[in-house]
Amino acid sequence: MLQEAFIIRKSLILGLTPRTRTLAAIVFATVIALSNKLPVLLLALGTALLLISIAGLDFRQVGRRLLVLSGFLLMIWLILPFTYQGEIVWRISFLSVTQPGLIAATLLTLKTCSMLLIFLTLISTMSTADLAHSLHSLKMPAKLVLLLLITYRYIFLIEDELQTLQRAAKVRNFRPGTTLHCYRTYAYLLGMLFVRAAERAQRVHQAMLCRAFNGRFHSLREYHNRSQDYFFLALVTIISLMMILCEWNIITLPTLF
């Protein structure tokens, strides 16, 4: 079953407005994505861990979320050390592990993990409605925000419908396998899902017109920046500047500690 991500009820991070959190996530993601040095990425990982502990997230639960990366990281570690050009560290029969390959795989792992952790802490902990409204206040077009809200609103209902259809197939003794019959069944099932979605869309649209929809969704909650928002944004700026300066070799990180 689908469930809303990771909403936390009580933590310091919640004192910040969704807009502040979204802005911080975008800044960090951009800076980290463009960094390629070990100290910068260690700083990024440190920031991520700090944010998790401030947010009061359960480290075990966060670890479970990191598992989505495991397949990708496994592929990286199985391929990159062997395919990169450079100085050979050791040989296993016809395979050779290169030093740049190992470094690249390490950097990539650090980068991906810290970016995912920061996204998880800052974005996945807010409701999608808050995210949509914060994106709107950051100048995302109104139509796109509306699309995001409507899509999110109906994902759960349509997933219910998919389960109903799958249950109906199961009751009729449908067993998935690598056969044309199986693919046909899935295709018809999905086709039915789209037909029902289109019919639902028509009803929803009519209901929206009945309620004088004028192209705007109003949020029930209003957020205003408070002093901790400015403090947090200042902190984000300082850390990002440190990363950028270090990436450009203007400062070296060990001197900071």
Add this chain to the structure above:
Amino acid sequence: MHIAEGVLSGPVLAAGFAITIVGVGIGLKKLDFEQIAETGILAAAFFVASLVHVPIGPANAHLILNGVVGLLLGWAAFPAIATALLLQAVLFQFGGLTSLGVNTAIMALPAIACHYLFAPLLWKSPKVAASAAFACGFMAVLLGAILLGGALFLSDENFLGVATIAISAHIPVMVIEGFITLFCIGFLKKVRPEMLPGKAS
């Protein structure tokens, strides 16, 4: 079909955002408020459909369905796919903020190409229509995989191995998407022909 955060280089990420912003802009312009509910709910249906895992021999793969999305939504596929990918990032941590542009482009460009290539053929003779539907599903994944491999290779030439494996891993998915699209379009033609392009109720 998505690239994780932190893999691609700055220029590739920027190019992805540029393509996606233009595509989403065109898509939103063609979409008036009347159609937003329909597009949103269909986007939700595609999101849910991509959760379905179909068996391939001993393994299984999840569906992508960008061919069907392109046929049904046209240019609105761009905003719909961008929305779905943002929600995937929020709910499952697949992809993320910086790779959103590239990932949207990887799926939406083939969707639109397939719309223009195959939508006019859907109402020709049954044989032509069936091959067009199969080709639509097949090509949408093929082009997506090529864009994905290209994005990896342009980021770092040493990713050639990763890119090759990523593209070849999609070959069985192409065939399956072809069949699923073929049957799905056939189904929609019988049940709801007005949902398909070129058949105004």
